[in-house]
Amino acid sequence: xxxxxxxxxxxxxxxxxxxxxxxxxxxxxxxxxxxxxxxxxxxxxxxxxxxxxxxxxxxxxxxxxxxxxxxxxxxxxxxxxxxxxxxxxxxxxxxxxxxxxxxxxxxxxxxxxxxxxxxxxxxxxxxxxxxxxxxxxxxxxxxxxxxxxxxxxxxxxxxxxxxxxxxxxxxxxxxxxxxxxxxxxxxxxxxxxxxxxxxxxxxxxxxxxxxxxx
Amino acid sequence: xxxxxxxxxxxxxxxxxxxxxxxxxxxxxxxxxxxxxxxxxxxxxxxxxxxxxxxxxxxxxxxxxxxxxxxxxxxxxxxxxxxxxxxxxxxxxxxxxxxxxxxxxxxxxxxxxxxxxxxxxxxxxxxxxxxxxxxxxxxxxxxxxxxxxxxxxxxxxxxxxxxxxxxxxxxxxxxxxxxxxxxxxxxxxxxxxxxxxxxxxxxxxxxxxxxxxxxxxxxxxxxxxxxxxxxxxxxxxxxxxxxxxxxxxxxxxxxxxxxxxxxxxxxxxxxxxxxxxxxxxxxxxxxxxxxxxxxxxxxxxxxxxxxxxxxxxxxxxxxxxxxxxxxxxxxxxxxxxxxxxxxxxxxxxxxxxxxxxxxxxxxxxxxxxxxxxxxxxxxxxxxxxxxxxxxxxxxxxxxxxxxxxxxxxxxxxxxxxxxxxxxxx
Numbered sequence: 001x002x003x004x005x006x007x008x009x010x011x012x013x014x015x016x017x018x019x020x021x022x023x024x025x026x027x028x029x030x031x032x033x034x035x036x037x038x039x040x041x042x043x044x045x046x047x048x049x050x051x052x053x054x055x056x057x058x059x060x061x062x063x064x065x066x067x068x069x070x071x072x073x074x075x076x077x078x079x080x081x082x083x084x085x086x087x088x089x090x091x092x093x094x095x096x097x098x099x100x101x102x103x104x105x106x107x108x109x110x111x112x113x114x115x116x117x118x119x120x121x122x123x124x125x126x127x128x129x130x131x132x133x134x135x136x137x138x139x140x141x142x143x144x145x146x147x148x149x150x151x152x153x154x155x156x157x158x159x160x161x162x163x164x165x166x167x168x169x170x171x172x173x174x175x176x177x178x179x180x181x182x183x184x185x186x187x188x189x190x191x192x193x194x195x196x197x198x199x200x201x202x203x204x205x206x207x208x209x210x211x212x213x214x
Numbered sequence: 215x216x217x218x219x220x221x222x223x224x225x226x227x228x229x230x231x232x233x234x235x236x237x238x239x240x241x242x243x244x245x246x247x248x249x250x251x252x253x254x255x256x257x258x259x260x261x262x263x264x265x266x267x268x269x270x271x272x273x274x275x276x277x278x279x280x281x282x283x284x285x286x287x288x289x290x291x292x293x294x295x296x297x298x299x300x301x302x303x304x305x306x307x308x309x310x311x312x313x314x315x316x317x318x319x320x321x322x323x324x325x326x327x328x329x330x331x332x333x334x335x336x337x338x339x340x341x342x343x344x345x346x347x348x349x350x351x352x353x354x355x356x357x358x359x360x361x362x363x364x365x366x367x368x369x370x371x372x373x374x375x376x377x378x379x380x381x382x383x384x385x386x387x388x389x390x391x392x393x394x395x396x397x398x399x400x401x402x403x404x405x406x407x408x409x410x411x412x413x414x415x416x417x418x419x420x421x422x423x424x425x426x427x428x429x430x431x432x433x434x435x436x437x438x439x440x441x442x443x444x445x446x447x448x449x450x451x452x453x454x455x456x457x458x459x460x461x462x463x464x465x466x467x468x469x470x471x472x473x474x475x476x477x478x479x480x481x482x483x484x485x486x487x488x489x490x491x492x493x494x495x496x497x498x499x500x501x502x503x504x505x506x507x508x509x510x511x512x513x514x515x516x517x518x519x520x521x522x523x524x525x526x527x528x529x530x531x532x533x534x535x536x537x538x539x540x541x542x543x544x545x546x547x548x549x550x551x552x553x554x555x556x557x558x559x560x561x562x563x564x565x566x567x568x569x570x571x572x573x574x575x576x577x578x579x580x581x582x583x584x585x586x587x588x589x590x591x592x593x594x595x596x597x598x599x600x601x602x603x604x605x606x607x608x609x610x611x612x613x614x615x616x617x618x619x620x621x622x623x624x625x626x627x628x629x630x631x632x633x634x635x636x637x638x639x
Contacts (some may be wrong), residue, residue, distance in 0.1 A: 024346050024411035030358055031351040031409060038350065039342050042479055045420055045430060048488050074297070084297035096503030100614055107505075108494050117490035120428035121327065124301070127426045171497060171507040177618075178513065178599055179610050185547065185598030187559070194556035195605070196588060198626065199639035202384035202523070209292055209388075 044128070046116040050161025053115065056132030057156035060149070063141025066134050070123045079103070079145055089145045092166065105146025109171055111155075111163035114139045136160075280317075286310075289320060290387060295376075300328035301427070303370065305391030308517070308538060309524045313565075314365070314395055314573045318449050321394035323456045324370055327426030330476045334460040339444070343420075343482035346411025353446060353460050359401040359409075362443055364466070365572040367540045369393040369512050371469035371496055374619040378608070381637040386522035389623060389635060393540070395573035398464050400445035403438050403480075416482040420489075421463050424478035431472045432486040433465065437510075441466045444477060467542030467571040468510040469617070471496055501612035512542035514601050515620040516549050516576070516593035527582050527631040535578045537562070541595035546574040548594045553580060555588030555624060555638055556603070562591070570596075587627035588638070604637070 046052040068077070076082050079089030091101030104114055119135045121127050130138070140155040143163065149155070155163075202208060256262035280287065291304040306322040323329075334353045342348040373392035376382045383389050412435075419438050423429035433442070443464045446453060453459040458475025465472045471491055486492070486508075498506040516539035521527050539546045545568055550559040562576040576591070593601040604621035626636045 026347070027408040028359060030355045031349045034340055034342060034348045034350045039340065039348055042340055043342055043481065045422070045481065045487055047485065049485070095499060096501065100499055102494060110488050110493065113488055113490055113493050121426070125426060127327065127428060170504055172504050173507050175506060175509045177509065177511065180602045180606055182600035182602070183598055185594050185600060187550070187592060187600045189550070189559045192557050195638045196555040196557065197639060198636045200380040200637035202381040202635040205382050207294065207382060208384040209290060211290065
């Protein structure tokens with residue numbers, strides 16, 4: 001018995017020592033160690049797997065009220081987007097058309113991003129003013145409006161990383177660029193084949209701000 | 215006539231000396247209006263008005279501004295592009311600039327929640343996550359680390375984004391002006407993390423701004439350790455507030471959105487964070503409905519800044535064509551110019567210095583005798599990447615990808631010397 005305790009003690013001591021040896025030394029002695037409280041106040045990001053999601057919950061039924069008060073004045077009663085503010089709802093089956101509509105439902109690959117962005121940046125101009133429960137409610141409402149969850153589904157920190165978004169398979173990695181043909185540094189210099197017919201003029205579209213001529 | 219002029223000038227001068235701001239402003243406005251015309255009294259053999267008078271003293275402009283005759287050299291925005299000016303963009307007047315340095319007050323702005331105003335005493339940079347020590351640094355702490363000074367271009371991934379389907383905006387500024395080039399002073403992140411240590415599992419860094427949009431982007435650790443820096447100065451002075459005062463991230467050669475301004479936090483993690491700006495935005499939608507993600511590097515690009523839609527040609531004879539070229543993959547190796555829409559090309563002169571991931575200046579003299587020209591430029595970088603045509607990019611990516619349009623533009627010089635942004639096909 002004693003032997004086992006001794007062996008275990010030595011074992012854990014060795015782990016402790018190797019950890020200390022592995023951890024790097026401070027090189028310049030600048031800055032200070034951050035406290036847990038300081039980090040908690042600023043560490044607000046939420047990752048696709050739910051890491052960072054704060055404790056809280058909400059469903060779409062309660063979310064409708066938060067949305068109407070905090071979001072609808074820009075994004076419209078049904079997430080249709082007023083003026084040039086973004087549409088949040090709809091757009092399914094539009095991504096491969098001439099007029100793609102990218103909404104949280106049709107385009108966003110992760111529900112975590114909705115939570116992260118709404119909490120950190122919305123409502124526009126009153127950032128980080130929603131409570132965690134209010135944020136879960138609004139996200140639940142948008143997911144419900146996009147027909148991703150039922151209206152009584154309670155969204156919380158444990159399941160936000162498990163919501164399957166419709167466009168999760170819509171993104172391509174890694175970046176295939178350079179994707180162009182000429183990577184030999186020797187383009188044509190004389191009598192090259194090149195289109196020279198004018199098929200469009202910005203002047204005719206006439207959307208350039210006027211002061212342009214000054 | 216001459217006498218009257220002198221009298222008027224004296225009054226103006228007395229007003230200026232009296233030092234009232236309103237009088238000064240009136241005098242300034244009058245002069246700008248007059249500046250549009252040549253005053254023969256100032257030309258040989260006459261003695262110009264500014265010779266007959268003393269100029270302003272050394273206490274008149276503690277922080278100097280451009281000449282009052284350069285008032286049209288300003289950033290401009292396109293009102294209909296966005297819902298609000300706080301989440302919007304303006305454009306660098308590259309058609310009016312020379313050399314490779316963008317003056318600080320002319321660097322284009324892109325904000326998602328307006329310009330934050332931060333007292334440097336209240337500035338803190340937090341580093342947390344997969345590091346040996348989670349830490350907080352003040353601005354003074356950052357300035358005590360080993361220093362680095364580098365020229366880099368910063369280009370918005372959406373520069374030229376309005377031109378995918380056709381020529382839309384009739385201006386060099388509006389179609390190429392989401393780029394600027396300054397010398398940054400700061401600390402390399404590879405030096406900064408010597409203080410915090412790094413856990414072996416750390417593969418990604420979340421950079422977070424403290425502005426009202428809480429801008430966030432994920433950056434792979436290889437790039438962070440290669441050449442990323444935290445800058446507190448640009449072109450020799452403190453960052454402008456519009457550019458992230460007091461400290462911003464510099465991500466050389468990569469899209470401007472990643473250069474987080476008003477930087478408050480770097481979190482080290484084992485996976486990307488998939489923020490709004492790298493999922494719903496800054497992803498490049500293809501015709502099949504799939505979108506490219508993490509398209510960070512800015513491919514080689516060039517533009518003729520003069521002649522251009524804002525820079526008409528007024529006289530026949532010799533002219534100096536001017537332009538800018540840049541590549542996120544390294545140095546510009548060569549720039550070719552065509553005056554006939556891409557059939558025949560001549561190699562332009564590249565001016566020193568030609569730096570990696572920095573704007574490069576090119577010029578080429580040409581004769582104009584009132585004929586129509588189709589002006590193009592084509593950059594080649596040190597990786598031998600040749601700037602493509604819009605047709606090639608459209609074939610590969612369609613017309614809805616918004617970002618990363620680095621294609622060759624065409625300026626048509628008309629017979630009257632005016633210049634149009636046109637699309638050839």
